[in-house]
Amino acid sequence: xxxxxxxxxxxxxxxxxxxxxxxxxxxxxxxxxxxxxxxxxxxxxxxxxxxxxxxxxxxxxxxxxxxxxxxxxxxxxxxxxxxxxxxxxxxxxxxxxxxxxxxxxxxxxxxxxxxxxxxxxxxxxxxxxxxxxxxxxxxxxxxxxxxxxxxxxxxxxxxxxxxxxxxxxxxxxxxxxxxxxxxxxxxxxxxxxxxxxxxxxxxxxxxxxxxxxxxxxxxxxxxxxxxxxxxxxxxxxxxxxxxxxxxxxxxxxxxxxxxxxxxxxxxxxxxxxxxxxxxxxxxxxxxxxxxxxxxxxxxxxxxxxxxxxxxxxxx
Amino acid sequence: xxxxxxxxxxxxxxxxxxxxxxxxxxxxxxxxxxxxxxxxxxxxxxxxxxxxxxxxxxxxxxxxxxxxxxxxxxxxxxxxxxxxxxxxxxxxxxxxxxxxxxxxxxxxxxxxxxxxxxxxxxxxxxxxxxxxxxxxxxxxxxxxxxxxxxxxxxxxxxxxxxxxxxxxxxxxxxxxxxxxxxxxxxxxxxxxxxxxxxxxxxxxxxxxxxxxxxxxxxxxxxxxxxxxxxxxxxxxxxxxxxxxxxxxxxxxxxxxxxxxxxxxxxxxxxxxxxxxxxxxxxxxxxxxxxxxxxxxxxxxxxxxxxxxxxxxxxxxxxxxxxxxxxxxxxxxxxxxxxxxxxxxxxxxxxxxxxxxxxxxxxx
Numbered sequence: 001x002x003x004x005x006x007x008x009x010x011x012x013x014x015x016x017x018x019x020x021x022x023x024x025x026x027x028x029x030x031x032x033x034x035x036x037x038x039x040x041x042x043x044x045x046x047x048x049x050x051x052x053x054x055x056x057x058x059x060x061x062x063x064x065x066x067x068x069x070x071x072x073x074x075x076x077x078x079x080x081x082x083x084x085x086x087x088x089x090x091x092x093x094x095x096x097x098x099x100x101x102x103x104x105x106x107x108x109x110x111x112x113x114x115x116x117x118x119x120x121x122x123x124x125x126x127x128x129x130x131x132x133x134x135x136x137x138x139x140x141x142x143x144x145x146x147x148x149x150x151x152x153x154x155x156x157x158x159x160x161x162x163x164x165x166x167x168x169x170x171x172x173x174x175x176x177x178x179x180x181x182x183x184x185x186x187x188x189x190x191x192x193x194x195x196x197x198x199x200x201x202x203x204x205x206x207x208x209x210x211x212x213x214x215x216x217x218x219x220x221x222x223x224x225x226x227x228x229x230x231x232x233x234x235x236x237x238x239x240x241x242x243x244x245x246x247x248x249x250x251x252x253x254x255x256x257x258x259x260x261x262x263x264x265x266x267x268x269x270x271x272x273x274x275x276x277x278x279x280x281x282x283x284x285x286x287x288x289x290x291x292x293x294x295x296x297x298x299x300x301x302x303x304x305x306x307x308x309x310x311x312x313x314x315x
Numbered sequence: 316x317x318x319x320x321x322x323x324x325x326x327x328x329x330x331x332x333x334x335x336x337x338x339x340x341x342x343x344x345x346x347x348x349x350x351x352x353x354x355x356x357x358x359x360x361x362x363x364x365x366x367x368x369x370x371x372x373x374x375x376x377x378x379x380x381x382x383x384x385x386x387x388x389x390x391x392x393x394x395x396x397x398x399x400x401x402x403x404x405x406x407x408x409x410x411x412x413x414x415x416x417x418x419x420x421x422x423x424x425x426x427x428x429x430x431x432x433x434x435x436x437x438x439x440x441x442x443x444x445x446x447x448x449x450x451x452x453x454x455x456x457x458x459x460x461x462x463x464x465x466x467x468x469x470x471x472x473x474x475x476x477x478x479x480x481x482x483x484x485x486x487x488x489x490x491x492x493x494x495x496x497x498x499x500x501x502x503x504x505x506x507x508x509x510x511x512x513x514x515x516x517x518x519x520x521x522x523x524x525x526x527x528x529x530x531x532x533x534x535x536x537x538x539x540x541x542x543x544x545x546x547x548x549x550x551x552x553x554x555x556x557x558x559x560x561x562x563x564x565x566x567x568x569x570x571x572x573x574x575x576x577x578x579x580x581x582x583x584x585x586x587x588x589x590x591x592x593x594x595x596x597x598x599x600x601x602x603x604x605x606x607x608x609x610x611x612x613x614x615x616x617x618x619x620x621x622x623x624x625x626x627x628x629x630x631x632x633x634x635x636x637x638x639x640x641x642x643x644x645x646x647x648x649x650x651x652x653x654x655x656x657x658x659x660x661x662x663x664x665x666x667x668x669x670x671x672x673x674x675x676x677x678x
Binding site for chain 1 (some may be wrong): 339363389391397470473489490491493497498499519523524528529530531532533534538541542543545546547548549
């Protein structure tokens with residue numbers, strides 16, 4: 001048999017090792033899909049009772065399931081957006097510093113430190129948020145509300161404990177900086193040497209070289225790095241549950257107040273331990289909504305990346 | 316060389332064994348003194364307020380009865396009652412007494428028409444904690460507490476607070492009132508006290524979630540204590556044992572201001588009238604929140620144990636009887652006081668509970 005196959009197509013000789021390896025990669029690849037499908041099926045199946053039930057039976061007796069999940073979805077997106085706004089410039093800056101400015105030895109150790117930050121468990125960040133950050137920012141919030149209270153983001157009254165959505169967003173930003181930095185650093189390092197040298201030869205300064213050669217080349221990678229960070233910020237549970245002072249059913253953009261919109265993940269963490277009956281289904285249904293939101297955001301990012309890839313300047 | 320090393324190892328092993336043995340001996344002392352021939356697995360579920368007390372009880376009981384495994388799942392009062400009604404667990408812990416319709420529905424784990432047992436097992440006073448610059452002592456009455464947590468009273472120098480605290484200089488700072496962000500029997504009992512004593516202010520039905528969209532929220536008792544400690548001009552409510560070094564408000568009972576005490580909490584439980592469903596085997600009470608006796612501290616949480624008189628599964632009966640007897644006994648209550656900061660049941664209540672538990676049919 002082997003002889004015949006070899007004769008028919010000389011390049012396709014499959015040794016047992018080849019078969020085993022290709023088989024196991026196929027298995028690994030399909031396992032991911034199976035796991036994702038299993039999660040989706042579980043979420044949908046468990047959500048149906050809550051979606052079809054009388055909304056009065058859900059916790060807090062909302063008008064409809066959507067009135068219940070709406071403020072939570074807003075809170076998730078709002079907190080993640082704030083975190084991203086803070087984390088993106090910082091992460092790209094750190095990544096560029098490591099890849100193009102810092103002396104090699106410093107760059108290496110800085111890289112290690114940033115990666116180390118990614119290994120800190122979120123419960124530790126949560127404790128840091130409550131014990132250190134929140135008390136530290138409380139006077140700052142007081143000053144902001146006093147002097148910039150006319151600005152809608154800082155309208156009074158101010159929180160007395162500093163446990164607001166802005167504090168949560170700062171902690172989330174610290175948590176997603178390592179991911180965004182690590183990915184975009186790798187991408188920046190991939191910039192073809194020739195592009196960089198050509199830019200420098202044309203008389204560009206280092207910043208101009210980065211703007212003309214590095215960033216256009218790395219843009220798809222920068223976007224996917226941001227999406228990875230956004231994904232973590234959207235799904236973060238522990239930090240939100242521990243740090244945030246949530247007020248259910250509230251939609252507000254105020255950053256420094258006592259009442260803040262809760263997030264889907266944080267709300268599940270707070271309410272699941274004591275939930276029973278239909279409330280469990282309600283919480284899982286909010287999880288389904290978060291699943292859908294993440295899916296949509298990632299697909300949009302994928303589309304953006306694919307569109308940009310065509311003229312990224314590679315090769 | 317080898318001999319010395321192994322000698323060292325033996326010595327270490329010996330010391331370790333001695334240390335462990337002495338530990339075990341100590342723990343044994345807190346359980347039952349009689350040697351036990353009980354064995355089997357006992358499952359309970361319910362109120363998370365009892366959680367840390369149950370952990371201590373389970374540890375002490377299992378040390379005294381090595382053949383027994385007790386599991387208590389702190390899944391919440393409602394879930395615990397449901398699990399018991401469905402026959403899934405042998406006993407339930409609950410912060411609110413069984414509802415009449417739950418009793419009428421019967422219990423799957425009990426022999427039909429033999430009734431049920433409901434006894435108080437865990438009392439925890441709730442403290443109103445505060446952290447206000449320059450204020451060491453604070454007197455509050457229910458209407459003022461309700462106004463603060465509802466958001467009607469917003470500054471510390473509000474005339475309503477000042478009137479109760481003559482001689483104390485209160486800052487003109489705004490109040491940050493911290494409540495629980497998760498569902499909690501502590502919130503329900505706090506709300507129940509306020510709605511009974513100051514119904515004109517606290518107009519929400521007492522329930523596990525905090526009813527009003529005011530003030531701040533924090534996760535769990537420790538979260539509230541943390542927020543009050545680290546914040547400025549804050550006030551909150553928490554199980555009294557967790558109040559730590561924070562200022563604790565004295566609440567108005569009758570004409571006096573009363574600080575929380577284990578005795579005050581036990582006294583109000585002992586002297587409260589029987590509940591709507593109370594009977595021979597049901598010692599549920601309607602807490603006398605509006606008491607005017609200053610030896611009472613009415614801001615208190617009472618958690619019950621619910622179980623069967625006669626079990627379908629006859630093997631469970633001796634286990635349940637001996638476990639519940641232990642936790643409601645003097646030593647069990649002392650254990651809960653030491654490890655969870657509970658207020659022990661008064662001796663009279665303890666004796667009543669023992670009488671009720673004697674009705675469990677064990678064979």
